[in-house]
Amino acid sequence: MTQAPKDLTPDTIVEFLASIFERRGGEEYLGEPVTMGEHMLQGATIAEQNGQPDEIIVGALLHDIGHFTSEFGTFSMDDTEDRHHEDAGAEVLEQFFPTVVTDCCKYHVAAKRYLCATKPSYFERLSEASVHSLNLQGGPMSAEEVAEFEQNPNLKHIIAVRYLDEAGKIAGMETPDFRHFAPRVQRMVDAHCGRSA
Numbered sequence: 001m002t003q004a005p006k007d008l009t010p011d012t013i014v015e016f017l018a019s020i021f022e023r024r025g026g027e028e029y030l031g032e033p034v035t036m037g038e039h040m041l042q043g044a045t046i047a048e049q050n051g052q053p054d055e056i057i058v059g060a061l062l063h064d065i066g067h068f069t070s071e072f073g074t075f076s077m078d079d080t081e082d083r084h085h086e087d088a089g090a091e092v093l094e095q096f097f098p099t100v101v102t103d104c105c106k107y108h109v110a111a112k113r114y115l116c117a118t119k120p121s122y123f124e125r126l127s128e129a130s131v132h133s134l135n136l137q138g139g140p141m142s143a144e145e146v147a148e149f150e151q152n153p154n155l156k157h158i159i160a161v162r163y164l165d166e167a168g169k170i171a172g173m174e175t176p177d178f179r180h181f182a183p184r185v186q187r188m189v190d191a192h193c194g195r196s197a
């Protein structure tokens with residue numbers, strides 16, 4: 001297990017994220033025809049190509065970063081195997097990114113459960129692996145859960161990133177690497193942490 005740096009700062013977080021993509025981006029995204037790195041880069045690239053705002057591009061880029069929790073010193077031997085990667089990711093992001101980005105990560109699984117409950121056509125977009133995990137994640141939301149979820153002020157962004165999550169599973173799609181997005185990510189960190197560029 002890599003010893004995780006526990007002293008990340010606004011000066012080091014982006015380089016650290018870049019290194020995760022470079023060292024671990026090639027890891028398998030279970031059941032999908034793309035690696036973890038390709039998956040997140042594809043979502044961000046599609047968002048960028050469609051002229052989406054920074055929050056959605058960066059949200060898509062980082063939404064699954066919680067799969068690499070062991071990198072951040074938040075991993076514990078007490079973790080059970082089904083530790084929620086969306087919560088782990090949000091925990092890491094929240095000190096450096098605005099809530100809208102953190103929410104895109106934190107609620108990307110909930111968004112799948114939400115869309116399955118509210119948009120019958122959405123289910124057909126899901127990959128086989130995503131249908132499988134949906135069941136483990138509690139299946140479609142109940143009406144009560146839907147009503148509560150809709151209270152989130154970042155709902156639109158969360159849903160947009162969820163669609164990019166589905167879209168970013170294309171075998172062989174070419175994308176730029178993390179370095180392409182790094183300046184955009186750094187600007188967001190600087191703005192959130194109250195630093196001028």
Ligand code: FE
Nearest residue numbers: 039063064165
């Ligand atoms: Fe994902």
